[in-house]
Amino acid sequence: xxxxxxxxxxxxxxxxxxxxxxxxxxxxxxxxxxxxxxxxxxxxxxxxxxxxxxxxxxxxxxxxxxxxxxxxxxxxxxxxxxxxxxxxxxxxxxxxxxxxxxxxxxxxxxxxxxxxxxxxxxxxxxxxxxxxxxxxxxxxxxxxxxxxxxxxxxxxxxxxxxxxxxxxxxxxxxxxxxxxxxxxxxxxxxxxxxxxxxxxxxxxxxxxxxxxxxxxxxxxxxxxxxxxxxxxxxxxxxxxxxxxxxxxxxxxxxxxxxxxxxxxxxxxxxxxxxxxxxxxxxxxxxxxxxxxxxxxxxxxxxxxxxxxxxxxxxxxxxxxxxxxxxx
Ligand code: DHB
Numbered sequence: 220x221x222x223x224x225x226x227x228x229x230x231x232x233x234x235x236x237x238x239x240x241x242x243x244x245x246x247x248x249x250x251x252x253x254x255x256x257x258x259x260x261x262x263x264x265x266x267x268x269x270x271x272x273x274x275x276x277x278x279x280x281x282x283x284x285x286x287x288x289x290x291x292x293x294x295x296x297x298x299x300x301x302x303x304x305x306x307x308x309x310x311x312x313x314x315x316x317x318x319x320x321x322x323x324x325x326x327x328x329x330x331x332x333x334x335x336x337x338x339x340x341x342x343x344x345x346x347x348x349x350x351x352x353x354x355x356x357x358x359x360x361x362x363x364x365x366x367x368x369x370x371x372x373x374x375x376x377x378x379x380x381x382x383x384x385x386x387x388x389x390x391x392x393x394x395x396x397x398x399x400x401x402x403x404x405x406x407x408x409x410x411x412x413x414x415x416x417x418x419x420x421x422x423x424x425x426x427x428x429x430x431x432x433x434x435x436x437x438x439x440x441x442x443x444x445x446x447x448x449x450x451x452x453x454x455x456x457x458x459x460x461x462x463x464x465x466x467x468x469x470x471x472x473x474x475x476x477x478x479x480x481x482x483x484x485x486x487x488x489x490x491x492x493x494x495x496x497x498x499x500x501x502x503x504x505x506x507x508x509x510x511x512x513x514x515x516x517x518x519x520x521x522x523x524x525x526x527x528x529x530x531x532x533x534x535x536x537x538x539x540x541x542x543x544x545x546x
Contacts, residue, residue: 220534220535220536221233221234221257221521221524221525221536222257222535222536223257223501223502223536224479224501225350225393225395225422225423225479225481225501225502226350226393226394226395226422226423226479227393227422228258228316228318228349228350228393228422229316230257230258230315230316230502231255231257231315232255232256232257232517232521233257233492233496233500233501233502233503233524233536234255234256234257234486234492234502234503234504234505234517234520234521234524235251235256235257235258235259235260235502235503235504235505235517236251236256236258236259236260236504236505236506236509236514236517237260237425237483237504237505237506237509238260238261238262238263238320238352238354238397238504238506239262239263239288239290239506239510240506240507240509240510241509241510241513241514242259242260242261242262242320243262243293243294243295244295245304245305245306245308245309246308248261248309249308249309249310249311250513250514251509251514251517252309252310252311252313252315253311253313253514254514254515254517254518255517255518255521256315256514256517257315257316257502258315258316258317258318258349258502259309259310259315259316259317259318260318260319260320260352260504261300261309261317261318261319261320262294262295262300262320263292263294263320263321263322263354263357264294264295264296264297264299264300264319264320264321264322264332265292265294265296265297265322265323265324265328266296266297266323266324266328266331266332267296268294268295268296268299269291269292269293269294269296270293271290271291271292271293271294272289272290272291272293272359272446272447272448273446273447274446275444275445275446276288276289276290276291276445276446276447276452277290277445277510278435278444278445278452279456279511280435280456283456283457283511284456284457284458285435285454285455285456285457285458285459286454286455286456286507286510286511287433287435287444287445287452287453287454287455288359288429288445288452288453288455289359289445289446289447289448289451289452289453290359291359291360291361291447292322292357292359292360297319297321297332297335297336298335300319301319301335301336301339301346301348303339303343303345303346306346306347306348310347316347316349316350317347317348317349318348318349318350318351318352318395319336319348319350319351319352320351320352320353320354320397321333321336321351321352321353321354322353322354322357324360324363326375326376326379329353329376329380330379330380330383333351333380333383333385334383334385336348336351336385336392337383337384337385337391337392340391340392341391348392349392349393350392350393350394350395350422351392351393351394351395352394352395352396352397352425353376353380353394353395353396353397354397354428355367355373355376355396355397355398355399356397356398356399356427356428356429357428358399358428358429358431358432358453359431359447359448359452359453361447361448365399365431367398367399367410367428368399370409370410370413373410373413374413374416377396377413377414377416377417377421378417380394380420381394381417381419381420381421386420390420393422393423394420394421394422395421395422395423395424395425395481396414396421396423396424396425397425397428398410398424398425398426398427398428398466398470399427399428399431400426400427400428400430400459400462400463400466400484401466401469402462404469407466407469407470407473408473411469411470411473411474412473414474414478415473415474415475415478418474418475418477418478421478422478422479423478423479423480423481423501424470424474424478424479424480424481425480425481425482425483425504426463426466426467426470426480426481426482426483426484427459427462427463427466427483427484428453428483429452429453429454429455429459430453430454430455430459430462431451431453431454432451432452432453433451433452433453433454434450434451434452435450435452436450455484455485455506455507456485456487456507456508457485457487458485459484459485460484460485460486460487460491461485462484463482463483463484463485463486463495464482464484464494464495464498466484467480467482467495467498467499467500468498468499468543470499471498471499471500471541472499479501479502480499480500480501481500481501481502481503481504482495482496482498482500482502482503482504483503483504483505483506484506485507486503486504486505486508486520487505487507487508487516487520488519488520488523489520489521489522489523489524489525489526489527490523490527491503492520492523492524493524493527493528493539496536496539496540496541497539497540497541497542497543498541498543499540499541499543500540501536501540505517505520508520
């Protein structure tokens with residue numbers, strides 16, 4: 220049994236897609252919905268649609284161990300991702316949770332998008348938006364700091380977001396926060412203490428987004444592999460798994476138990492998912508592997524995780540979640 224829940228939202232399987240790859244359109248998302256992915260999470264939206272950075276803006280290392288992207292948030296705009304037609308085309312006859320991701324270019328943009336989401340939910344109570352992931356970790360917008368690395372700004376964003384009417388009383392929807400990776404214990408402590416201050420409004424934390432500002436070089440062309448930002452781009456894939464596991468473990472230790480942790484970063488097989496759950500993840504997102512392999516990766520990883528659980532005699536993910544043993 221791979222079922223779980225995040226922020227009170229039940230998922231039929233604990234493995235689902237990360238926001239980003241293959242999540243821009245309802246046609247792409249419908250393939251996720253048709254797979255064993257436990258949820259469908261849409262592409263990070265901005266207020267208006269935008270085409271993103273010039274190509275090449277993605278790069279995959281030949282051995283498949285690392286990828287880089289600086290896409291610059293190409294997306295169809297928030298109205299598209301909260302439109303009932305998009306959602307019904309995405310979900311088809313599956314009744315999986317559908318979640319929206321927002322990555323405003325400013326705090327005002329994030330507040331505006333959250334307002335739009337609550338308005339559509341008020342206007343049409345049948346609209347199926349199961350949760351909203353607020354991305355505080357996009358490293359690819361020129362001239363903008365990664366919010367999760369600017370603790371004053373992060374606190375201001377969370378304070379103002381959680382003051383919106385949709386989070387007063389019982390929140391209209393579960394809120395997840397997508398975090399950048401941290402590398403130093405005081406940074407984990409600082410980030411978690413800010414998140415804990417707003418725990419009444421935060422349902423889950425998803426760690427990690429890409430490791431920002433990595434650089435891959437084409438030695439033949441003697442040029443960066445990515446065009447935008449001088450080639451500096453977000454690193455993903457198996458190369459980031461160890462950083463992701465550490466972030467999940469630290470966040471699980473430091474966050475209030477009412478906040479679920481979702482593990483994301485370099486998950487490419489059932490063992491990776493198993494390790495994330497041992498570190499305390501309630502669910503696991505898959506980004507780069509979904510990008511390179513396509514939506515069949517969810518079916519493969521679910522059966523791999525089931526195989527590991529069968530071998531170990533575990534019936535449910537609660538049998539091992541957060542139960543990493545100590546020396
Ligand atoms: C992009 C990259 C990210 O890591 C992210 O969180 C949002 C957008 C991008 O480049 O499009």
